[in-house]
Amino acid sequence: MKVPFVDLKAQYDAIKADIDEAISDVITATNFIGGVQVSQFEKEFSKYIGIEHCIACANGTDAIEMALSALGIGAGDEVIVPAISWISTAEVVNTVGADPIFVDLIEREYTIDPKQVEDAITDNTKAIIPVHLYGAPARMHEVLAIAKKYDLYVIEDCAQAHQAQINGQNVGTFGDIATFSFYPGKNLGAYGDAGGVVTNDPHLAEKVKMIGNHGQLKKHDHRLLGRNSRMDTLQASILRAKLPYLNDWTVSRNQVALWYGRYLKEEIVKPKSIEGFEHAYHLYVIRTKHREVLTRAFDEHGIGYGIHYPIPLPFVKAYLYKGYEKGDFPVAERLSKEILSLPVFPEISEEQVKFVASVVNEMG
Ligand SMILES: *Cc1c(COP(=O)(O)O)cnc(C)c1O
Numbered sequence: 001m002k003v004p005f006v007d008l009k010a011q012y013d014a015i016k017a018d019i020d021e022a023i024s025d026v027i028t029a030t031n032f033i034g035g036v037q038v039s040q041f042e043k044e045f046s047k048y049i050g051i052e053h054c055i056a057c058a059n060g061t062d063a064i065e066m067a068l069s070a071l072g073i074g075a076g077d078e079v080i081v082p083a084i085s086w087i088s089t090a091e092v093v094n095t096v097g098a099d100p101i102f103v104d105l106i107e108r109e110y111t112i113d114p115k116q117v118e119d120a121i122t123d124n125t126k127a128i129i130p131v132h133l134y135g136a137p138a139r140m141h142e143v144l145a146i147a148k149k150y151d152l153y154v155i156e157d158c159a160q161a162h163q164a165q166i167n168g169q170n171v172g173t174f175g176d177i178a179t180f181s182f183y184p185g186k187n188l189g190a191y192g193d194a195g196g197v198v199t200n201d202p203h204l205a206e207k208v209k210m211i212g213n214h215g216q217l218k219k220h221d222h223r224l225l226g227r228n229s230r231m232d233t234l235q236a237s238i239l240r241a242k243l244p245y246l247n248d249w250t251v252s253r254n255q256v257a258l259w260y261g262r263y264l265k266e267e268i269v270k271p272k273s274i275e276g277f278e279h280a281y282h283l284y285v286i287r288t289k290h291r292e293v294l295t296r297a298f299d300e301h302g303i304g305y306g307i308h309y310p311i312p313l314p315f316v317k318a319y320l321y322k323g324y325e326k327g328d329f330p331v332a333e334r335l336s337k338e339i340l341s342l343p344v345f346p347e348i349s350e351e352q353v354k355f356v357a358s359v360v361n362e363m364g
Helices: 008-014 016-029 036-049 060-070 088-095 114-120 140-150 202-211 233-263 291-301 317-322 330-338 350-363
Strands: 053-057 078-082 099-103 125-128 153-157 177-181 195-199 284-287 339-342
Touching (some): 008 016, 016 233, 036 053, 053 202, 060 088, 060 153, 060 177, 060 195, 060 202, 078 088, 088 099, 099 114, 099 317, 114 140, 140 153, 195 202, 233 284, 291 350, 330 339
Parallel strands (some): 078 099, 125 153, 153 177
Antiparallel strands (some): 053 195, 284 339
């Protein structure tokens, strides 16, 4: 039995008629940039998340960068980011000319440690970017309390956490502004790059929209120096076709997590459930001291896996200039050696999960 890490083909097969129609509508209309597909997606996605404004853009990396720009963050400013994330979270801080300050994670939760956030604050700190990593909500209430105390902005990176919730409220609605990625493998994925910024603040929303469209308020009215970061109409149309299924997919991901919880042996460290925190299970991440042996067994059996991420951000080559030292991020350093992402996608069967678990139980 082969088990892929994700199976986008299975998803396409299940909703082929919707997708094919969405694509052919755009091609027939030959309207490839902007238009009603994009504006409707923005309306539908913001309604789905429970927020006032959504600005569709080219990808999830641009989304964070434009959120930072719209907040006026730039040279001389510091932005606090977690030591483990996809590099975008930190990289965009450099792109706008500011300085990313890395903070360690909470050992069993894999999200930024609010206590250490407070310790990292200086006179130059302007914002915190909590990441809802793997689909697990970060401790937003504590992060927001610190932000309020020190008058900092909060930008939620929701790229892995569409529909993750805290006490019934979607992530992305807690901070000043939040960003999503619709990269194909994300919980809501386009058929290419796509992203979005959401906020309840109309001024911030307008600013992000202008930044992503050459600073234009309307055509040829360039109010500021922006850039091009628009979502393709084709991608918007595909995302609109997929959005009605997102809830079912999230339910399925949670079912898969329950199966793993049932079939994996006691000794395997599994994702922690926190009361009131609804995980979106973009990734199902376990910890094992025998990762090398286990991944070799996965390779032999044709089981897909991932490591998210093998090197804490302060230690990737591009960030060595910051001079962090071994031991500065004990949790992130330990995690990066032990974490392993198991296959999880809505269409995976209980038999497949059982099989993956049996290999983990034997070798992990
Ligand atoms: C995927 C991802 C991004 C970037 O999204 P892209 O659409 O690939 O640019 C940012 N942050 C996190 C945590 C991600 O997983």
